[in-house]
Amino acid sequence: MRLFTLISLFILPFALACQPELIEDNNAIKPGAWHTNTYLPLLKGKNVAAVVNHTSHIGDTHLVDSLLAMGVNLKTIFAPEHGFRGEAGAGEHIQNSTDTRTGLPIISLYGSNKKPTPEQLEGIDIVVFDIQDVGARFYTYISTMHYVMEACAEQGKKMLILDRPNPNGYYVDGPVLEMEHQSFVGMHPIPVVHGLTVGELAQMINGEGWLPEGDTCDVEVIKVENYTHQDHYTLPIHPSPNLPNDQAVNLYPSLCFFEGTTMSIGRGTPFPFQVIGYPDPVFSVAAEEEMQAPDTLSFIPEDIEGVAMNPKHEGERCYGADLRKREPLTNLNLNYLIGFYQNASDLGISNEDFFREKFFDLLAGTEKLREQLTSGVTAQEIRRSWIDDLNQYKSMRKKYLLYEDFE
Known part of the structure; x- marks a missing residue:
């Protein structure tokens, strides 16, 4: 460990020097992790655990490497879904292990152990959370954050969110x-x-009493510099194996509903979350004529290690919508969901075969959306049914914003 630290002391300044545009441009968006002068005093002399993955970088240098190089007493790495290096597919079990580069223990927070145990936090003074989110409720990194907050609250540990x-x-x-x-x-x-950063959501979790027994976690947020909610931010590192680019990240909130159906959204292809398809050519015609898809295509899902294990319709040619060139969405698009459901019904695909009912309802957070689809409710009517709840949420959300809003 000492040898690694000595080497890193030379590597870190060089790595940071390779990112001058992020350091010297006063208007550039700088994530919280970049502000080492702000949070290093909070870590000095403390035993530290880090909840991190492959997105946890300061420029080209991983946060773990940076903290060690700066003399932080880092004891444990907690890894979320997809693992510490981001090499595991969605839902794939993550094993506890040791980081070969640093020798630090890696404890999985995915699978049966979603919440750090008292034993895993024993001797830890502060937990650092630094993971890139994509702003959708069903993206599990924020669920990991919730459980870490819960454990820290129970064990009296401080949590630092970069x-x-x-x-x-x-x-x-x-x-x-x-x-x-x-x-x-x-x-x-x-x-x-939800329109929140993870720091803002953490404040909401505390402020609304969403931890068990209304408990609160001692959270401190290191803010992003030069960011507002009006910004369309390009991720420098893809956040998970099946969100490989900005287009997939933008389409993810609208297309993830299809995970609860028999339709493929391109897992097992080079363009996951950028296509929708099913093994019948009629869906190419429907996509072009009814669903406002700019292009159509066919594709064959295949097993890809670390990205898509046993994808839906593996080895079958699927036909449907190609959304890789679609203009960025600024709201949820229900046309795809409604269009593919209606065409599946016309083909004689039953509701039981179209929906993975329980999972679809968990993704939607309600049974109502599935019931609306099966009843033929229009997109406009579905949207109207959300208005009251959304207005209440937006009013609550304003209390926790750390950055200028889009409205």
Whole structure:
């Protein structure tokens, strides 16, 4: 460990020097992790654990490497879904292990151990959370944050959140989760697109008493510099294996509903979350004529290690909508969901075969969306049914904003 630290002391300044545009441009968006002068005094002399993954970088240098190089007494790495290096596919079990580069223990917070145990936090003074989110309720990194907050509150540990921009933070949309549908893909009564950074959401979790017994976590947020909710932020590192670019991140809130159906959204292809398809050519015609898709295509999902294990319709040619060139969305698009459901019904695909009912309802946070689809309710009518809940949420949200809003 000492050898690694000595080497890193030379590597870190060089790595930072390779990012002059992020350091010297006073108007550039700088994530919280960049502000080492602000948070290093909080870590000095403390035993530190870090909740991090492959997005936890200061320029080209991983936060873990940077903290060690700066003399921080880092004891443990906690890893969320997709693992510490981001090499595991969605839902893939993550094993506890040791980081070969630093020798630090890596404890998985995905699978059966979603919440740090008292034993895992024993001797830890402060927990640093630095993970890039994408602003959708069902993206599980924020569920991991909730459980870490819960554990820290119970064990009397301070939590330091190094905030990052929300690439979908310029709008709020979708049904608000009903708590009977709470799960790891939806922990809080917030809409699908919540319009918060992780730091803002942490403040909301505390402020609204969403931890068990209304407990609160001692949270300090290191803010992003030069960020507002009007910004369309380009992620410098893809946040998970199936969100490889800005287009996938932008489409993710609208297309993730299809995870609860028999339709493929391109897992097992080079363009996940940028296409929708099913093994019948009629869906190419429907996509072009009815769903406002700019292009159509066919594709064959294949097993890709670390990205898509056993994808839906593996080895079958799927036909449908190609959204890779679509203009960026500024709200949830229901046309795809309605269009593919209606065409599936016309083909004789039953509701039982179209929906993975329980999972679809967990993603939506309600049974109502599935019921509206099966009843033929229009997109406009579905949107109207969200208005009251969204207005209440937007009013609550304003109390916790750390950055200038989009309205």
